[in-house]
Amino acid sequence: MSDDPFSDAGRTSGPIDAQFEPAPAVSAEAARPGPGWAALAAVGLISALIGAAAGAFGAGFVGPDPSGDLAAAQKRLETRIGELAAVQAAIDEKLSEPAAASAELAGLIGELDTVSRRLDQAIAAGGDPQALAVLAERLDALERGSPASSPDVTALTERLAGLEAAALAAAAESSAAVKSSGSRAEAALALSAIESATRRGAGFEADYRALRTAVPGNANVKRLAPYVSGVTALTTLQAEFPKVRAAVVAAADPETTSGRLSWIDRTFGDAVSVRPANGKHSTVTKALDAAAAALDAGDLPASVQALAVLDENAALAAEDWTRRANRRITLEEALEDVRLSLVEGGN
Structure with a gap:
């Protein structure tokens, strides 16, 4: 049994007496290899996926109108972009x-x-x-x-x-009201100083400038400008009137003044009234008496007005006194207008 039955060596021509023992039975299914169903299933699945993908991507190329679908898709995309x-x-x-x-x-x-x-x-x-x-x-x-x-x-x-x-x-x-109030107060002080200087017969140039500064828009103040150097005091005019009276009487009738009664009129003035017996100087003496009475009462305008009836010669004798009296009258009127304008709020 140990000899190789397939070897040519030692062959005999006689019959071989051999005994055979049966081998153990082996299943045919175990000996035959299987066909690989799992691998086949995997390959089929992969093929199906590939086919589906190819169909999806190729649908646009095999459609009946690929350009129309692409334009519509592009339009939808642009619309969506606009919305975004x-x-x-x-x-x-x-x-x-x-x-x-x-x-x-x-x-x-x-x-x-x-x-x-x-x-x-x-x-x-x-x-x-x-x-x-x-x-x-x-x-x-x-x-x-x-x-x-x-x-x-x-x-x-x-x-x-x-x-x-x-x-x-x-x-x-x-602020304007406060400033205006202060200006009016300054103007009132300046005006008071001017009036005081006028009573004394003194000048008031500095006070006039102060008044102009306090109320620069007051036109009445400008009327004081010609009199800043001062005017004759009322007391001075009253004291000078007797001499003026004598000069007027002398100018009215030179012949009488050279007589014995003229020295009385020149000396006593208003204290003694000298009237000729014939009444020749009645008009002149009446005018002088009225002027003296008004002057004693402090009414300078009335005194000057009384002398307005004198004739040319008599008026010429009283011309200087009348001129200075008129300057004072004009200044007092201007001061009164300034005072009223300040009371009314003029500036």
Whole structure:
């Protein structure tokens, strides 16, 4: 049994006596290899997927009108892009609204601070303190309040501008009133000084300049300019009148003045009235008597008016006295007009 049955060596020509033992039975299915169903299933699945993908990607190339589908798809894509752009713009706008509102509110707060400072200045300059205090409280309340919407902010800004203008106008008016009051006081002092100088017969050039400075627009003040060097005092005119009377009588009748009665009229003046017995000088003496009576009463205009009836020679004798009296009368009238204009508020 150990010999190789397929070897040619040692062959005999006689029959071989051999004993065979049966081999153990082996299953045919175990000995035969299987066909690989799992691998075949995997390959089929992969092929199906490849085919489906090829069909999906190739559908556009084998369709009846590929250009039309592509244009429609492109149009839909552009529409979608436009919608996305609109959404993006809306988002940007929404994002910018807080920043804009913050900037607007910051500007409003700055304006409120400015108004508060100007109100403090207005209070310091003058005006109605109570009204300005109420306005300041309202501004503080606005600063502490919650932010307002855009229309409310605009309306509030306009109203604040109006209130600010009103406060500034009130302060300016108050300042002008104070200044005007001070000017009127200065004018009154200057006018009083001029009147005092006029009573004494002195000049008042410095006081006149002060009056012009205090009320530069007063036209009546300019009427005082020709008299700044002074006019004759009333007491001086009263003291000089007896000599004027004697000169008038002498000029009216030179023959009588050389007589024995003329020295009495020249010496005593108004104290003694000398009238000729024949009444020749009745018109002149009556005029002189009326002038003397008015002058004693302090009525200088009436005294000058009484001498207006004198004839040429008599009037010439009283010309200098009458001229100086008229200057004083004109100045007193101008001073009265200035006084009335200051009382009425003229500047």
